[in-house]
Amino acid sequence: VPELPEVETIAADVRPHLTARVVVAARVLRPDVLRGVGRARFERALAGRLVTAVRRRAKHLVLELDDEHRVVIQPRMTGSLIVRDAGPPRRTAARDPYDVLHIDLDSGARVAYRDVRRLGAIFLLDPPAWARYDAAIGPEPLEAAFTAERLAAILGRAGLAVKKALMDQRRLAGVGNIYANEALWLAAVDPSRPASSLRADEVERLHRAVVGTLARSIRGRGTTVRDYRTGTGQPGTFQGRLAVYQRAGRPCPRCGGGKRIALTHAIDGRATYFCPGCQH
């Protein structure tokens, strides 16, 4: 669930607790979330390492270690990182049953990865593996290199629905179902339109809508529909400013009382919210 703004918020929250800290111990409580590495090797690889940076790439968290390896966490639907004060060990007896990974730091703090559905994934990547991983993901929408022209190039070659193209991580990083719905409404573009059918002015509007929606959501610390929490355990606030997502049947904020937000599952089986009145 966490999309770009949510992962950006989590990264900002956990960054000061991890950066320049030494991992005293890492413990994997749910090894099925590890990909390409076993529990013992993963725990050994982290123990004693200095965390040099905490970053976000697309919807994924990246912890950089001083031996150039990276821990990549994909929260997917229900994963979250949360800072917990380690406290006296005895008092943590009532352990969270959904905890997947504990990273204990020399500060005494613990950063926990928790994931109810465990659809999330954790990778341990050496530099060549990270280079391949990074190269397989599209451009970051909040970087200067992401221009309307770049979006036009991304959409131009795709005959699939524009909403599906926006959510394809190989084409563009970080946009998931919530922000695809919101950006398409903001740009007044019908989500089912073939991506390559958008005119230049529509691409321009969609570019501004994608960038603007993501940036505003980051300022609001993300959207909490259900599970998402920030790195400090708080809900986000952007759910209060959604125009269409999960608002089927309510009046369109742009059309006023005349038109109501519709819901369809016709695109990729995912919930698509749109206004039949103003999105063309």
Next chain:
DNA sequence: ACGAGGTCCTGCGAGC
């Protein structure tokens, strides 16, 4: 090369 569809998991709300 690209796109469609299944799969991984658990919890929750709607409906009976």
Next chain:
DNA sequence: TGCTCGCAGGACCTCG
């Protein structure tokens, strides 16, 4: 009240 069913913000894999 208690059960079953369908759905949930993602990404990877296989197949055609």
